[in-house]
Amino acid sequence: MKRCTHNNVYTDCSPAAANAGFIRPPIDKRLAATTPSGRRTAEPLATQQDAMSNGWSFPGPLVLPDDDLALDPEYPPQSLKSWLSYNKKMPITAERNTIYVVPPPEITNSVKKMTKDWEKPHVPRESVTAGLPEGIPLPTTDDVCNYLRAFYHKMTIKKHEGKFRWQAWDSGSAKGPKYMGLATPKPSEELIGVRYRQSPDGIARIQVNLNDVLDALIDRVPPDAYAVVMLTDQDLYEDEDDDFCCGRAYGESRIAVVSSFRYNPALDGYSDIQLEHMWPASHCKSYVDALCDVDKQQPKRAKTSSNSPTTPLTAALNASKAVPNPKTRDELAGMWFSRVARTMAHELGHCLGMDHCVYYACAMQGTAGMAEDVRQPPYLCPVCLSKLSRGLCSFVGSGSVVNLQREFIQQRYNVLRDFCENWKHVAMFAGYQAWIDGRLEENREGVRE
Incomplete structure (x- = not known):
């Protein structure tokens, strides 16, 4: 069978999101959620505005039928300001790190x-x-x-x-x-x-x-x-x-x-997991439309786009698509590990005070089942990354907090990229490495997403 080309993707929520009653926080709320004041002011951001409004770097949560946010569409968002109140009680310190x-x-x-x-x-x-x-x-x-x-x-x-x-x-x-x-x-x-x-x-x-x-x-x-x-x-x-x-x-x-x-x-068939539509291909329009029964239900149309050639999401799609479906024990073991690694990072995010994310497709999203689990990305969105970088930027050096956050994010992308390089025979890690490369290139060009 010919593999899906993923030529068209959803860079925002799926058609099922509106049907479920999920309303994604608009861009001004997302921007405000990355500031310690909780308001959108002229203060600089760790992740710049252009990126936070560009779905080709950070798409919206899909919210497919029976996904976590479809079942609980009014789940409250957690901003950086809210997270800081938790972090004050339990800061990451040199003695407890x-x-x-x-x-x-x-x-x-x-x-x-x-x-x-x-x-x-x-x-x-x-x-x-x-x-x-x-x-x-x-x-x-x-x-x-x-x-x-x-x-x-x-x-x-x-x-x-x-x-x-x-x-x-x-x-x-x-x-x-x-x-x-x-x-x-x-x-x-x-x-x-x-x-x-x-x-x-x-x-x-x-x-x-x-x-x-x-x-x-x-x-x-x-x-x-x-x-x-x-x-x-x-x-x-x-x-x-x-x-x-x-x-x-x-x-x-x-x-x-x-x-x-x-x-x-071995449980992929039982869990209705489609290998070729795990992240990042989970945003594929044909795949999403089939799950949402678009032609049958004719719901409110959601925004889709043709593949943009030089973006992190496109780079991730192309890199993961180039990895053959796993067949050998070692290849399957790599895929198994990638899934566990993403969940390990998610659960530890809760230990660091991060709640489930509703702003973007993000490693901190909640999940309602195995098929949704493998559709979600391994990266942190700008809001969740603002929390992690705020909590750990003091380990980078001294200076303004936002500059330290940006330096921390740059360093973290580099070490994650190096890790993924050693696991690029696994589709998720190949896609993650390509997505990071795209983000690093955007940062070099001054378009922080």
Whole structure:
């Protein structure tokens, strides 16, 4: 089958956004959201106005049917001014500037039989992807740490050296929830009871309760840590009504957990993920129109554009399109890792006080499902980047805050680009690198987007 050309794209919200009642903040509100005063004045911006109004650098959120913002179209925006009030309570300092990444807990002999193949999904026959190889390597903690070192430039990223371990748990009763024990490492060793169940959709043999997992982290934040995030290989759920949950952060407690389970490429058919329309091709007009049933419903038309040849979005589209669909174990492992890396950065963003984004297509958008998850970009939009750069610009040097923010953003783009260079065989990272190159070129030309 011939691959889609993505010749026309949506640079703003989809037709479904208006039908859902979502009203995107206009450009004056977006500009004001990047200032500490919360007002649009003559003060300079870390990201210049031309870029913030140009959808070819920073498109609007798509808001497709059943997307997070379609289900909750009045979700309140968070400006830089709002974020600063949080940051005052919990600033990033030289003494507390470290993010600890906890590797997946080890499985002890006491639960090996019970947890056999728990990281492997049970895919319904009708959703099996033909020709998919067995034994795709799981995302590694080391790779996640390397990505976070670039994404959270100027923060220290460390792999947690303590070993968390799954062990047997004696619940004392056959009735009620089932428990496994999660043993915490020295110096505060303890066995935490973690509820588990089979997933309601039958995809996971064992699914553990993320709130219980977070309870094992909450009292074990090292003194120099700004945040702690655990990577798990097993499926998660938050409450009994959930089918599953890929990750969650307790922002004020500075802890998070992320599961790699649902990002497994073996589940793409079950999750209705179209490989050729993951970000950045998620903005493709033909793809969006098909999901919105444009011809059937004839909704209010949204703004589309033909590909502009020299923009970050076009560069990202062309670069990702040049990467063949993954087929080998290593290629599929790279795609699996890219998905987990984006979610890790998102959940840690909550630990840094960033709320879900409604201004642009952005790594801090909320998601309502796996198909939406892979449609969203890995980059931070100008509003969310104003928060991160404001929180970390003091590590760049001294001078005016806005100039330090701009220098931080430039440095961060460079280190992210270097990371993506080593992963350009993966479509998301190839697109991200090309998008960054486009942004750097715009900055050199004085058109900051």
